[in-house]
Amino acid sequence: xxIEICGFYGFGNIGDEAVLQSIIExxxxxxxxxxTSLPFNPVNWQHYSKITGCEIRSHExxxxxxxxxxxxxxxxxxGYGWRQCLSVFANNIPSMNFAVGYNKRWYYSEKLHGLYSxxxxxxxxxxxxDNGSYNLLTKINDKMNIQLAFDPAINLREEPFExxxxxxxxxxxxxxxxxxxxxxxxxxxxLKTVSRxxxxxxxxxxxxxxxxxxxxxxxxxxxRLEGSEILNISPFEPRKLKYLISKSKMLYSGGRYxxxxxxxxxxxxxxxxxTAVAYAKIPFLQEMYAIFGKTGLIKLTNxxxxxFQNL
Numbered sequence: 385x386x387i388e389i390c391g392f393y394g395f396g397n398i399g400d401e402a403v404l405q406s407i408i409e410x411x412x413x414x415x416x417x418x419x420t421s422l423p424f425n426p427v428n429w430q431h432y433s434k435i436t437g438c439e440i441r442s443h444e445x446x447x448x449x450x451x452x453x454x455x456x457x458x459x460x461x462x463g464y465g466w467r468q469c470l471s472v473f474a475n476n477i478p479s480m481n482f483a484v485g486y487n488k489r490w491y492y493s494e495k496l497h498g499l500y501s502x503x504x505x506x507x508x509x510x511x512x513x514d515n516g517s518y519n520l521l522t523k524i525n526d527k528m529n530i531q532l533a534f535d536p537a538i539n540l541r542e543e544p545f546e547x548x549x550x551x552x553x554x555x556x557x558x559x560x561x562x563x564x565x566x567x568x569x570x571x572x573x574x575l576k577t578v579s580r581x582x583x584x585x586x587x588x589x590x591x592x593x594x595x596x597x598x599x600x601x602x603x604x605x606x607x608r609l610e611g612s613e614i615l616n617i618s619p620f621e622p623r624k625l626k627y628l629i630s631k632s633k634m635l636y637s638g639g640r641y642x643x644x645x646x647x648x649x650x651x652x653x654x655x656x657x658x659t660a661v662a663y664a665k666i667p668f669l670q671e672m673y674a675i676f677g678k679t680g681l682i683k684l685t686n687x688x689x690x691x692f693q694n695l
Contacts, residue, residue, distance in 0.1 A: 386450040388417040388472075389482075390465045394437070398587040399642030402537040402622035407456055407482065408435075409541055410689050417450055419468055446471040452695060453479040455507075466503070473506040478695040481510040483533050483688050486517040487664040501525040509691040514668035515675075531691060534672060534684040537642055538649045542630060543623035547615065551583040553632045556605065557639030557660070558588065558597035567638045567659045568601065572608055574636065574655065580611030585628070587640045588619060601638070626650075641665055648678055 389407060392400045408416060418437045438445060446468055453472045455465050472479050481504065501524050504510060511533035512518050518532045552575065556567060575582050584605055586598035596603070602614050617624050622642070629635055629643060630650040637644050639660035647654045660666045672681060 385452060386415045386417065387411065387452050387454065388419060388447070388450045388468075389454045389456045390419045390468050391456045393418055393420045395592065396588060396590060396619045398617070398619040398622045398625055399537070399640065399645075401620050402540050402626070402642050402645075403456065403483075403535070405622060406536040406538075406540040407454065407688075410536060410539065411692065417447070419445075419447075419465075448472065448475045448477060450477065452692075453477050454482045454692070455479070455484060456482040469503070469506075479507050480692050480695060481507045481512075482692070483511050483513045483536050483685070484517070485513045485535075485665055485668075486520050488520070497524045501528070504528060508695050511688050511691060514665065514672055516664060516668045516671075531687050532684060533687045534676075534681045535642070535645050536685055536688055537622070537626075537645050538681055538685055540626055540646075541623055542627035543621065544627055545624050547624075547628050547631065548583055548613070549631045550581075550633050552578060552581045552634045552636065553629055553643070554582055554584050554605065554636045555587050555638065555640040555643040556584070556598055556601035557637070557657075558601055559639075559659075560597075562659070562662065564601060567657045568604060570657050570659070571605060571636060571638060575605075575609055575612075579609035581633075582609050582612035583628075583632070584612060584614045585617055585625065585643075586614075586619075587625070587643065589616075598640075639663055639666065641669065644669055648673055648681065651678060 389404065391404065393404050416435045418435065448471055455469060505528055510528060511531045512521060513533060513535045518530060521530050554571060556571065558564060584602040586602045588597055589599040591597050606612050606614050626646040629646040629652055632652055635643055635647040635652055635654040637654060638657045644654055656666060676684060
């Protein structure tokens with residue numbers, strides 16, 4: 385089977401790549417087309433066989449040479465992937481809204497509920513990764529069969545490698561909208577007495593132009609937390625980060641979401657920077673974990689595969 389997966393892939397954010405790789409792992413041995421509106425570099429997925437990539441920039445980039453379609457994972461909103469989705473719907477290709485997170489930050493307006501509803505009801509199956517997304521889509525159309533699931537990355541396979549064990553893993557999040565200093569100050573205050581156990585990891589090391597973003601924050605903390613280390617993990621190797629976190633004693637997140645998913649998967653205690661509550665998906669993650677626990681979240685995640693197999 386040829387499957388197209390559409391999402392925020394190729395930028396170099398370890399969480400987005402974890403979503404992609406976990407979906408492919410769970411769906412199995414098929415041919416995959418990965419479409420993105422971000423610059424796509426096929427070298428990043430050279431360890432996969434039967435995979436090709438394309439950028440959706442205009443109607444000329446649309447394609448329908450596949451058997452099933454997934455609008456897949458991550459924090460997506462209406463507007464992203466619409467070009468490709470509409471082409472899929474018009475050609476009656478089986479499609480699934482796969483563990484997508486929705487919020488009101490982008491593309492959302494009460495007056496457009498009818499438009500959102502008409503769009504979403506074209507999917508054969510809809511799963512969302514959190515209660516907030518479930519409540520929002522149910523408000524838009526309570527007649528749709530919307531299934532609450534969870535982020536597929538919780539089931540991502542770990543990749544063992546030689547790494548420090550029993551450390552405090554710290555994943556800061558670079559912000560270009562609000563100041564980073566409050567997050568940095570909080571992390572330094574929390575970690576100053578245990579700085580020699582700190583391992584700093586940049587989940588999104590650089591932006592598209594190659595400038596440091598998360599890595600910039602890691603370097604700042606490294607200079608001020610005596611004895612701390614920076615561990616470079618490629619953002620296209622999320623399995624290694626999941627393994628590292630499984631061998632750690634604590635996780636601190638400055639707002640990065642998927643390191644928290646990995647910590648939950650392995651019962652690793654975590655702390656979240658107070659500044660991170662500005663991101664809706666962080667409170668939603670805490671809520672889902674409090675309600676379902678690790679075992680319940682893994683069971684929810686399996687709904688994604690069950691529904692896809694029934695398409």
